[in-house]
Amino acid sequence: MIPKNVLSELEHIVGKENVLTDYADIFVYSYDATQLHKVPDVVVIVSNSNQVSRVIKIARENNINIYPRGSGTSISGGPIPAEGGIVLELGRMNKILDIDTENMIAIVEPGVVAAVLDAEVAKKGLFYPPDPGSLSVATIGGCVAEGAGGLRGLKYGTTKNYVIGLEVVLPSSEIIQTGGLSLRGSPGFDLTHLFVCSEGTLGIITKIMLKLIYPPKKIKTMLVMFDEIESAGLAVARIVENKVIPSTLELLDKVSINAIEDFNRVGLPRDIEALLLIEVDGEPEDVEKSAKIVEDVCSTTGARSIEVAKDENERKRLTQARRSLFPVLARLKPTAITEDATVPRSKVPLMVKRIHEIKEKYNLLVGSCGHVGDGNMHPIFLTDKRDKAEMEKVEKAVSEIFDYCIELGGTLTGEHGIGVVKAKFMEREFKKEGIKFFSDIKRAIDPQNIMNPNKIIMTKEIKVDYV
Amino acid sequence: MIPKNVLSELEHIVGKENVLTDYADIFVYSYDATQLHKVPDVVVIVSNSNQVSRVIKIARENNINIYPRGSGTSISGGPIPAEGGIVLELGRMNKILDIDTENMIAIVEPGVVAAVLDAEVAKKGLFYPPDPGSLSVATIGGCVAEGAGGLRGLKYGTTKNYVIGLEVVLPSSEIIQTGGLSLRGSPGFDLTHLFVCSEGTLGIITKIMLKLIYPPKKIKTMLVMFDEIESAGLAVARIVENKVIPSTLELLDKVSINAIEDFNRVGLPRDIEALLLIEVDGEPEDVEKSAKIVEDVCSTTGARSIEVAKDENERKRLTQARRSLFPVLARLKPTAITEDATVPRSKVPLMVKRIHEIKEKYNLLVGSCGHVGDGNMHPIFLTDKRDKAEMEKVEKAVSEIFDYCIELGGTLTGEHGIGVVKAKFMEREFKKEGIKFFSDIKRAIDPQNIMNPNKIIMTKEIKVDYV
Numbered sequence A, B: 001m002i003p004k005n006v007l008s009e010l011e012h013i014v015g016k017e018n019v020l021t022d023y024a025d026i027f028v029y030s031y032d033a034t035q036l037h038k039v040p041d042v043v044v045i046v047s048n049s050n051q052v053s054r055v056i057k058i059a060r061e062n063n064i065n066i067y068p069r070g071s072g073t074s075i076s077g078g079p080i081p082a083e084g085g086i087v088l089e090l091g092r093m094n095k096i097l098d099i100d101t102e103n104m105i106a107i108v109e110p111g112v113v114a115a116v117l118d119a120e121v122a123k124k125g126l127f128y129p130p131d132p133g134s135l136s137v138a139t140i141g142g143c144v145a146e147g148a149g150g151l152r153g154l155k156y157g158t159t160k161n162y163v164i165g166l167e168v169v170l171p172s173s174e175i176i177q178t179g180g181l182s183l184r185g186s187p188g189f190d191l192t193h194l195f196v197c198s199e200g201t202l203g204i205i206t207k208i209m210l211k212l213i214y215p216p217k218k219i220k221t222m223l224v225m226f227d228e229i230e231s232a233g234l235a236v237a238r239i240v241e242n243k244v245i246p247s248t249l250e251l252l253d254k255v256s257i258n259a260i261e262d263f264n265r266v267g268l269p270r271d272i273e274a275l276l277l278i279e280v281d282g283e284p285e286d287v288e289k290s291a292k293i294v295e296d297v298c299s300t301t302g303a304r305s306i307e308v309a310k311d312e313n314e315r316k317r318l319t320q321a322r323r324s325l326f327p328v329l330a331r332l333k334p335t336a337i338t339e340d341a342t343v344p345r346s347k348v349p350l351m352v353k354r355i356h357e358i359k360e361k362y363n364l365l366v367g368s369c370g371h372v373g374d375g376n377m378h379p380i381f382l383t384d385k386r387d388k389a390e391m392e393k394v395e396k397a398v399s400e401i402f403d404y405c406i407e408l409g410g411t412l413t414g415e416h417g418i419g420v421v422k423a424k425f426m427e428r429e430f431k432k433e434g435i436k437f438f439s440d441i442k443r444a445i446d447p448q449n450i451m452n453p454n455k456i457i458m459t460k461e462i463k464v465d466y467v
Helices: A004-014 A023-027 A049-061 A114-123 A140-146 A191-195 A229-241 A254-264 A284-300 A312-323 A325-330 A345-362 A388-407 A423-445 B004-014 B023-027 B049-061 B114-123 B140-146 B191-195 B229-241 B254-264 B284-300 B312-323 B325-332 B345-362 B388-407 B423-445
Strands: A042-045 A066-069 A086-089 A096-100 A105-108 A163-169 A175-179 A204-211 A218-226 A248-253 A274-282 A303-308 A335-338 A365-371 A376-383 B042-045 B066-069 B086-089 B096-100 B105-108 B163-169 B175-179 B204-211 B218-226 B248-253 B274-282 B303-308 B335-338 B365-371 B376-383
Touching: A004 A042, A004 A049, A023 A042, A049 A066, A049 A086, A049 A163, A049 A204, A066 A204, A096 A114, A105 A114, A114 A140, A140 A204, A163 A191, A175 A191, A175 B423, A191 B191, A191 B423, A218 A229, A218 A284, A218 A312, A229 A248, A229 A274, A229 A284, A229 A345, A248 A254, A248 A312, A254 A312, A254 A325, A254 A365, A274 A284, A274 A312, A284 A303, A284 B284, A312 A325, A325 A335, A325 A365, A325 A376, A335 A388, A345 A365, A345 A376, A345 A388, A376 A388, A388 A423, A423 B175, A423 B191, A423 B423, B004 B042, B004 B049, B023 B042, B049 B066, B049 B086, B049 B163, B049 B204, B066 B204, B096 B114, B105 B114, B114 B140, B140 B204, B163 B191, B175 B191, B218 B229, B218 B284, B218 B312, B229 B248, B229 B274, B229 B284, B229 B345, B248 B254, B248 B312, B254 B312, B254 B325, B254 B365, B274 B284, B274 B312, B284 B303, B312 B325, B325 B335, B325 B365, B325 B376, B335 B388, B345 B365, B345 B376, B345 B388, B376 B388, B388 B423
Parallel strands: A042 A086, A066 A086, B042 B086, B066 B086
Antiparallel strands: A096 A105, A105 A204, A163 A175, A163 A204, A218 A274, A218 A303, A248 A274, A248 A365, A335 A376, A365 A376, B096 B105, B105 B204, B163 B175, B163 B204, B218 B274, B218 B303, B248 B274, B248 B365, B335 B376, B365 B376
């Protein structure tokens, strides 16, 4: 419970209409795409960094937790106000402050929706490559805080590769600038990337400077069908060995393919075991050469057939099919738990095999897809949160996947963050010393542990229920 | 002075022959390329991370400062043992541990010389783009600690864009792993990039994982002569606006051109005001197209003439001329002070103009060059450290350059680090709040302030003399 005088102070800063406490109003701020939830004590809607600073000051003085929130598309429980306190709604800070075509830089507020930025940047003849699945809804602030990736990671990198500067309100309520408009970065240890992927645990990002590039002149999209998932894995390795770096290199398994067909009828063969969605882009001549290499490689590694998009409409249809995957899988069962195990590219076939074995062992329904070009696998467990017995099996399966992932030199997440759902696995990846180091930094910056507490690093285990 | 029992403990760890205290032995560890110097108390030559950890433990217990050292090519005074203590010589940790062609990753020890890595990587058909001027001598550890750049920054980025994981020995003597073999990075705030550019102030880097790429199939090199430096600045902007991102886009001024001619006789016209060294690379057809655009742009922006390298030998001759610049300028006068002001690309012409004005105002000899494609200017002050009056003028000039640089949205360094020489300017860029934030992190990680103390962030001003 937030004391009345604190609520008054908050109202004084942002206006009465921007401090929400009615259950019906605040319930929608209680969950994210994990369906995990906890109703906050209060939601404060802010409009600028000065307000953020003043809200933080009050929170600190009263030892109240703060949870920054964008569009709530997290699938790691990042924005869930798990231990009560203030949800800081940043969606209204949604101005594109500048698109500097000369220096190829965009400056935006955190609440700008990714797709809106993409469109505005495109109007100026530029390109912002990171393309998380949720880009039509997700905010850039959330993308930066969680290190969002997407389909273009192999060739273009992910959000972290495009952030060159930030304005951040610290837990001390001080406002700092990191990085800047120079592509060379700024001196000293990298404060910008200390906040990228910090999931709101170190401060509130209130301004973001992003590097932009020129868009590719041509894109060619191919769908390659395989009777065996191992052959698809082999094709991935061979394509890169042949010096083609596709902008997209996506694997979908049979469950995923059939889910897409059930709801979207793209015309994919339902009996294949795996499908690669491959895009090559760049200068027109290079694209043709690369596409030829991809086709040759896929043929020699056992592809059943290869379909090439004939025009832009067909290209969009094929990529939209992939983009629809999470929603369509989510329709198969009441609960979809999306994992994000990431391994070195050469280990993808091993990881694919092990995911299959684990799924068989526990008799679970799993749809697998992945940005396999950069080793990012998404096994999606389709289950029912009310079925306690199956949920326990899912938990064991997830744990085994991460153990193997780390054994292969991989990591717990390629783009979804740690949030509440994976904090318990962090020690497996970073060992005791690493966790202590994370904690030392967190404590130095946020000594009261009020900024999105117990996300990434647990000081205690927190119990969060499904909505 | 290090107590005798501490020296014995150090000898116990690394062997008697690897603990140097004789003046003649340790003198060479007293300076770097700035010519600033301070003789350390002792030099400890380490061979592995376990030894590093044990040495740090002893240093901590006895409150002795530690200064990591690679090849000493720093031009910011990074490795200078300014306040006495242990120089930790890492040059013997020079093994390339793995070049993983499947995942396109190299794993190296910090003492590997950049050019050695380049050559080994090339043998496997891969490419490590960062190319600092000192690459034939500089170690990768130093490049990572200082954020080394080079001529290829505009298209390929700098060292920081290639580091994907580290092993670090902390001031606590604990060893942690950051990042890893996955190109997607690892979860939580970015520990890897906390150490990149940390200049040895947060821990000792003992292992480095680097992303590799495929080399370009073709490179075309052009020299473009201008009668006015402003025209060259305009050409830089126009080339990028015409969607050509050269791999190299270097500006040299008249002083630089003549210094090269004095010592190397490349055949450059001595009467031109500016020269652009431009390289475009990639697929052969694209290279030709891009080169054509560059030539057209330069003609319309007032180039006097354009010379295209006819073959690989000529290409090497032209780029070597640029690479020889620092040494040849250093021959003009006893002391060369290399600055590293970096601004957004669109501000390069303004910065060039101001550098010229400041040089005139103080009547100084300055040779200017720069990686202008990414806004990194190098005004090189040619002076004599024994001439106190002129050295004071240089100091004022440098200070004015940085004021203007920050006014333009630029930064104190694009690739040389802060070290001792620029620590006093840091507050201008980061303001009080930023400096406090740096200090909070430094204190959390190195509470005794023994790791390369007073570099980047001064807790007190330190006086260092020229050798």
